[in-house]
Every structure is written in C-alpha cells, then in structure tokens.
Amino acid sequence: MASTFFKHVPFFILAILSSSWIAQSGDPDILSDFIAPPNYNFPIDGNFFTFSGMRGIFNGSNPPNFKGTKASLAEFPALNGQSVSMAVLQFPAGGVNPPHTHPRSAELLFVVEGALEVGFVDTTNKLFTQTLQLGDMFLFPKGLTHFQYNADAQNQATAISAFGSANAGTASIPTTLFATGIDEGILAKSFKTDVATIQKIKAGLGAMA
Secondary structure, three states, X not given: OHHHHHHOHHHHHHHHHHHHHHHHHOOOOOOOOOOOOOOOOOOOOOOOXXXXXXXXXXXXXXXXXXXXXXXXXXXXXXXXXXOOEEEEEEEOOOOEEEEEEOOOOOEEEEEEEOOEEEEEEOOOOOEEEEEEOOOOEEEEOOOOEEEEEOOOOOOOEEEEEEEOXXXXXXXXHHHHHXXXXXXXXXXXXXXXXXXXXXXXXXXXXXXXX
C-alpha cells in the first residue's frame, strides 16, 4: 500500500544511492554529461530526465501474478551511459519470481511491503538464502542465478530493485531452458529424464504464460 511505501522512503533513497557502488563494474564511462537518443526531436529539459511509468503502482493491490515493472534503458532512454536502473517487483500472496540471472549487473533488493524468501546460487553450487522483512535489503551478485518468493498465503509483498547498469538484462531459467527451442532429447538427457517429462514441463510453462 502507498502508506507502507512512504513510511519507508528513507530506505528507498538509500537503495538508490547504493547503486553507486554497484555501478563500479557497470556500463562503460561516457565522455559527456548524458546521451540523447539519435533523432531525438524534443527539447532536452526536465521531461527527458523524468520517468513516470510507475505512477500509481503503489496505490492498491498487486496483480494476480508476479509482475516486474522496469525503468531501464528501453523504458527510460535518459539512463544511457548512467550505469543505473531500477525495477518494482510485485508479488501476490504465494507469488514467485522464478530463478533467473542478470548478466550485466548485481541487484540490490529492498523490501517495501510484506516479506520475501530470497536466495542465490554461487559458482560452487552453494545456495545462500534469507527471509527478508519489511525494510530489509539483500544483494544478488552479478550474473548468479537467484529467486524471490512470497511465502505468505494471505498477504502481498513488494520490493524495489536497483541495478548497476542501464541494461542489466534478465535471463529466466525456466524460459531459457524450456521455451527457446532447445532439442527435447538434449534436455531429457541433461535432466536424466525422458522426453515426455520435458514436454509436460513445457506444457505447464505454456499454461502459466
């Protein structure tokens, strides 16, 4: 709810400022103050540096399925060269953001409503997990597989994520494996199962889309 969010505005500001150290390994430096898109035919004024795509997002209930609303280079061209972007993650009761990676940035997540179960797996296959409460922050290192889950069956949860890149990228593990045309025989051998099981997984992902 909006009241929950605004009560924790200081933490929100901290999340934004924390992007500065994430950005140390982010996008290349630019040789100008900012970059306007090619063929940009409007005056460069305050409107260019304003993103209003999240207005109203904190007013009311979250969507029935997990939703991530991004303010990245694609949605907010003024971010080009600035090594920063953000996203609002909305979880219904029991909602999950499936395992995924961000190949070009770490992620700093800040819980502004409810609670979340989060975790990531490092390159030694060690799992790191935590239960986050309202006002908690958690770091997902760059490029590592991670997830977020609202285990509360009654109440929604909301988080804000900061990235050290204008285009952090997102690769969903379920989608990457089962919705991109990888041969079903290869998947069956990789998961030590049969093609029929792979097809059932694909069908389930299709039903959830």
